Amino acid sequence: MRPNIRTEADRSPEFARWITSLPGAEKVRECMHCGLCSASCPLFAYMDYSPRQLMHLGREGFRDDVLGSFSIWLCTSCYQCTVECPRQIPVTEIMYALKRRAIEEGVYTKHLPIPVLSREFQRLVTDRGRISESWLVIKLLLKTGIHRMFGMVGLTWDLVRTRRFSLRKETIRGRKDLARMLEAVGSDAEAV
Amino acid sequence: MLRENGFGSGPTGSEAKGRPPVNGDAPPLNGDPPIRIGVYVCHCGTNIARTVDVERVTEKAGELPGVTIARDYKYMCSDPGQEMIREDIEELGLNRIVVASCSPNLHEETFRGATAAGGLNPFFFQMVNIREHASWVHEDRESATEKAIDLVRAAVRRVRHHKALETRRVPIQPQVLVVGGGIAGITAALTLADAGKRVYLVEREAAIGGHMAQFDKTFPTLDCAACILTPKMTQVKAHPNITLMTMTEVVKVDGFVGSYEVTVKHRPRYIDVSLCVGCQQCIDACVYKRGKFEDEFDAGLSKRKPIYLPNAQAVPQVVLIDPGQCIQFSSGKCKQTCLEACDRDAIFFDQEEQIETLDVGAIIMATGFQTFDARRSPHYGYGIYPNVYTALEVERLVNASGPTGGEVVLRDGEKPTSVGIVHCVGSRDQKSNPWCSKVCCMYSLKLAHLIKEKTDAEVYNFYIDMRTPGKGFEEFYQRIAAESPPSTSTRTGTASLSWTLRTPSQAWCGGYRSTCSSSRWVSSHGTTPRRSGGPSTSRVPATAGSWSATRSWRRSTRLRTACIWPGVARDPRTSPRPSPKRGPPPARRWRSSTGATSSSSRTRLT
């Protein structure tokens, strides 16, 4: 078994520079490891690396550990860490940036439904301008394992029973405008 | 580097070099020797030279009218530097000296000495601060150099107008004013008084003793606080050289070094201090049968009447009346039972504020600290949940002379079974106070010990870093950690600890997820400098007398900006613990390769 030791060779100075160049993230250098981000995180118990560890690993440039971490996909953007941080590190925004980079580099665990959800969500919105929840879930299930559909039967029935289920495809009139607009914004340059 | 103009000063010299006379440059008066200026530019190691092109400054200075010689040197304040000035005065006949280096605060005296050593009047010297005013505050080398040149040019223009001055000794006021009657002010007052000085000790509150009077023990020796303090308070009262003024504030300071005129305001206490003997008959007789108002000395943990003694060991042992609470003041229709009970007729409802002027030669500021208001960190629940305490409240709770006689009984009437002490509340936090209080770790450990001793509760310390930098402090930490290993669940190493209290019954601490059910939380709060009620102390000049009080002053000003206390915690759980059919899902091993996860909830690093 590979000992759980990282060496200088595992570090990517480029990654460290990138993290600390994110807006507000230069404060990561001031982190004093109080651990409040982790302690306040409602999902901490399920994480492989705690938010504090992620900030530290990121600042030191351990790219593979950070981008391969499960924790970044657990973040629900509740902003508890951001609000608690005594050094005012924008932890949630850094989590977003890590998710984007992980997707860009394709290093996330493929069967993980969370990035797939993000991707499908983004496609649906880009195409139609609005989200139709039922279709989003159906697409998600198709991508991440149709067998999960069985677990959803009761829930779907509940929704149908309470008249909350709909297969209508929501859309907007200005679809073409929206598409042109998003085209004009251009793609993400992380420099912003 | 040496730049010598090879001429004297004044218009003639300039014209000889083809330069027009500089407007406004007064030629030397009839009969006076020509002005010959030496300019010395200091590198201060790299402090100045890194940002300011010292050689260019020297070169430019050498071209200024009246300048006979301009030199730069690594350390002007060193022996060779000073010697250089002395030699130049003697050999080149300099009669004015300009040194461009650091702050006059630091070395003006030094260079005046060097000027005098060369045989000149020491006031024929002008200092230019190109460190604090140029190199340290700028990054752009070019602009910093330009600024340094401008500053030097101004000094050269100025120094030719200097006149020979004589120093003179004048008598100073030998009396000293000490502001603040806490342990620092008391000690200062006694030391001075024993040395034969007259001391005015001014205290804002009704009794002296300050915060220390509220404490049970001191760290790191666990000495009895009262046993150290109370004899000193008595000495203050009895000392023939000390005039004690309680309920008094400084409102204005005029005058100058060695002779200040200080205006103080005596707030009315509605009791004649010279008559009252502290028999407390008036308190018993008050129309309020029981205490109704929060007792400040007990940090609000007990109640008192509108007429009260500040505390049992108060010096002076004189009661006072709170006009905001006394019925006589609010309605004018009290039966005045206190008046009847006082057989010394010491109560005067018509007392008024009095202003007095004191002449002193030195002032010692010992205004102390105030604790951080833990309500400003609402996530710890202080002021919301009854069993969250500040450290000062706990000090009273464990104090033998406190409201519970030293027995730790909580607001809900119970004894605590477990206690979490949260460090750094209002410290090291950009949202409240960015600084470290310096004392919160130590008094938290002290409180941990006292709580443990008195209740045998589980005590958890939630800290970021354990900072124990004083004499005997680290040893104290080790002692507390060793005497009850399970009770201080701190872990050194990765400085991690923390607390969450969204789930009131749980805290993440010391690398463990610890479950402290039905915990009571103490918060260690930060401290800030004591703020004045009026416009007074902030305007006290930062120079305090010609004798050695300056040192104490410096120390006390530092204290004023460095103090902070710790103090509060989060939500104590009052609802029943959850009873899942199945336990909460364990932290799953999402990725075994990291080795960082474990299914045990007691091994997670935060």
Added chain:
Amino acid sequence: MKKLAYYPGCSLVGTGRAYDESLRAVFEKLGEPLEELDDWNCCGATSYMSIDKAKAYGLASRNLALAERENSDLLTPCNACYLVLEKTRRHLAESAEMGHRVRHALDAVGLRYEGDVRIRHPLEVLTQDVGEERIKEAVEEPLKGLKIAPYYGCQIVRPYATFDDQYHPQTMDRLLKATGAKVVPYPFKTRCCGASQTGTLPEVGIHLVYRLLNEAKARGADVLAVICPLCQFNLDVYQSKARREYDLEPIPVLYFSQILGLALGIPAKKLGIDRCVVSANPVLERRAAHAA
């Protein structure tokens, strides 16, 4: 008060339509009927931000531009929409580069955004513009004896504290008290409900849901009041799952607007009360009992 353009967001036309129905009914009853922003689009929520930041800001900014065209502020009931729109508004004001890119893109479709739109939440409008006094006067059927746990969720108070206290928000508490109901202390009022994790990682999401529900029960609440469609979905629709895994009594989860509507005497049907998966009948019965 500046004109308000109502921005329901995708959930409120989907599974959260009861929120939409009850809000419209409440505002109408108070004499301020809602006008929907014409042709609004999805705000992008957290998911879009995880894929492409620039496009996410572009997407959200179209709504700001539409509102500005109508010279209105945006009234945004959904927590996620509220945060995304507020964040976009701030970011466009603070980041010159992003502001330029987005304005350029809006320009391409003939829209303009100068930064003159405030993002407002119904809680803010009801407590500040309408005022509790007016609501108290309008209450026809006080909910005496009903014990409510107020749950705000996360993104309404974090990271920006715009109109309420970040740690101990009070606006909903005040509105609910105005109905005559009792508001129980609920320390989890801003703790995360698990968001989309209930669907993507059920074992994680369901546990978070369980804790919120259990705490409300333990505090003696009859009903949980929420202000976010996703919170409502998680706490209501996934409640049966949570109950299968943990020992938990059912507790109805209503939008604050539904509770307010009941107090204002609006028929339950019109408030979409019957759209709750966990039956809200106990609440209705209590009201009926009181009326009788």
